[in-house]
Amino acid sequence: MDLRPLDDTTFAAPMIDPSDMPALAEAGVTTVICNRPDAEVPPSHRTAAMQSAAEAAGMTYVFNPIAGMALTVDAVEEQADAIDGADGKVVAYCASGTRSTILWALAQAGRRSADDILAATAAAGYPLDGLRNQIEQLEARA
Template sequence: MDLRPLDDTVSVAPQLDPEDMATLAADGVTTIICNRPDAEVAPSHQAAAMQAAAEAAGMAFTFNPVAMPHLTLDTVEEQADAIAGADGKVVAYCASGTRSAVLWALAVAGKMPADDILVACRSAGYQLDGLRPQIEQLAQG
């Protein structure tokens, strides 16, 4: 498991396994967000299996799949709502963590300076400087 923190409560990760859920719950994670469409993974790692494992470990689960470049404002808002509604730490995952980092960056636009958002992403291993115009636009609106 490769957790990459973006802030005090949100981390992103490449694909998780159902067996990771108990460890994540023991580490204080309360919410899992899956940003990976079911078509990309085997049935053992599709949303229903991951949700069952997360809920069995006592965590909330949100399925918010994104297939780039089909990112929408609704998807960003769903990510923001899942993060805001969490009672503790959040882990969002996809294939590499990039989509989850993009969604976090856009979800926190206006709540953090764009520079801080982009530094957090870089520190986690995601070079998202090309998102600056979208982050700044969302921060204004």
């Protein structure tokens, strides 16, 4: 597993495996968020299998798929709600971790400065300077 910290409790990750769930739970993860649509993965990694594995390990599983880069405000709010509702660490994953990181960054708008958000994403290996305008627009609405 390649968990990349975005803050003290939230991590982005490239695709994880159902067999990773017990180790995630042992590491204090309480919520797993999938940002990858089922159409992108084999049956062994689709929502039903991943949710079953996460729940068997005692974690909450949230399916918030983003097809391509078709982000919506609803998807950002769902991501924020899942992170805010967790009582432990959160791992959000997709193919490379980029979609999950973008959702986190947009969900942080108004909670942290754009500079802090972009520094965190870059430190995690996801330089997202192109999101600055969107983060600042969401920050202004918060």
